[in-house]
Amino acid sequence: MSIERECRYHPGREAVVECQKMEFWYCQECLDICRACTDPCLYCKFRRECVIWELCRQEARKRCKEEAVSGQQY
Numbered sequence: 677m678s679i680e681r682e683c684r685y686h687p688g689r690e691a692v693v694e695c696q697k698m699e700f701w702y703c704q705e706c707l708d709i710c711r712a713c714t715d716p717c718l719y720c721k722f723r724r725e726c727v728i729w730e731l732c733r734q735e736a737r738k739r740c741k742e743e744a745v746s747g748q749q750y
């Protein structure tokens with residue numbers, strides 16, 4: 677069994693979505709927990725058609741605010 681695309685965080689696991697901006701691939705689990713968008717606070721020109729953003733924008737916005745409040749946590 678060969679894997680065409682590997683998850684950035686889970687080597688050996690098949691990825692399902694790509695961050696077009698960063699050109700990284702992520703698995704379903706990473707998508708589910710919204711780990712797949714690494715820079716939700718920054719402008720992204722792919723966002724309008726981004727699957728990750730579509731599913732994670734609420735979570736991403738929340739994280740963005742928390743980050744702004746608590747400083748460099750990541």
Ligand SMILES: [Zn+2]
Pocket residue numbers: 683684685686689702703704705706
């Ligand atoms: Zn993963």
